[in-house]
Amino acid sequence: MVSLTALWLPIVLAAVVVFIASSVIHMAFKYHNSEFKQLPDEAAVLDAMRRANAGPGFYSFPYAGTMKEMGSPEMTEKYTRGPVGTANIKPAGPPAMGKNLLLWFIYSVVVGVFAGYLASRTLAAGTHYLQVFRVVGCASFMAYSLAHFSDAVWKMKPWSMTLKHVFDGLVYALLTAGVFGWLWPQP
Numbered sequence: 617m618v619s620l621t622a623l624w625l626p627i628v629l630a631a632v633v634v635f636i637a638s639s640v641i642h643m644a645f646k647y648h649n650s651e652f653k654q655l656p657d658e659a660a661v662l663d664a665m666r667r668a669n670a671g672p673g674f675y676s677f678p679y680a681g682t683m684k685e686m687g688s689p690e691m692t693e694k695y696t697r698g699p700v701g702t703a704n705i706k707p708a709g710p711p712a713m714g715k716n717l718l719l720w721f722i723y724s725v726v727v728g729v730f731a732g733y734l735a736s737r738t739l740a741a742g743t744h745y746l747q748v749f750r751v752v753g754c755a756s757f758m759a760y761s762l763a764h765f766s767d768a769v770w771k772m773k774p775w776s777m778t779l780k781h782v783f784d785g786l787v788y789a790l791l792t793a794g795v796f797g798w799l800w801p802q803p
Contacts, residue, residue, distance in 0.1 A: 753793030761785030
């Protein structure tokens with residue numbers, strides 16, 4: 617087994633590489649730009665939301681507080697009339713990109729810690745690059761990609777969006793695995 621503390625360099629370097637790759641993906645390739653649509657009559661919808669004092673939160677509409685209420689004729693009518701959906705209302709103000717980028721980097725470090733932990737418990741020092749790549753790549757892929765399928769199922773996010781994010785997660789996992797394989801401790 618390998619000590620997790622012996623993996624600090626691949627953990628941090630993998631997070632840096634993923635951070636750079638995600639920046640390139642979002643700034644250069646721009647295939648995520650098509651994921652969002654503008655609301656019809658956006659100004660009127662936003663005015664109505666302001667009047668309703670819809671503060672930050674994750675909303676479901678029409679809203680049913682219980683399963684019994686969800687099955688009621690009144691809710692069935694609301695669902696039939698539509699629209700039906702969810703809305704994630706963020707705090708007012710410009711996007712906090714600095715905070716979001718910092719949190720993304722921290723998340724990438726956490727993925728590296730867990731992938732490194734799994735590898736450190738299952739692989740010895742001097743393990744061949746490809747075996748390290750497989751273990752770390754699988755763990756990283758699960759962390760970066762699989763939750764997006766749950767969002768598609770339960771939050772009805774479009775499958776096209778889901779598959780783009782899963783592809784991004786695959787890229788991040790491959791990069792993480794490559795860094796760990798390259799820097800895996802030798803005896």
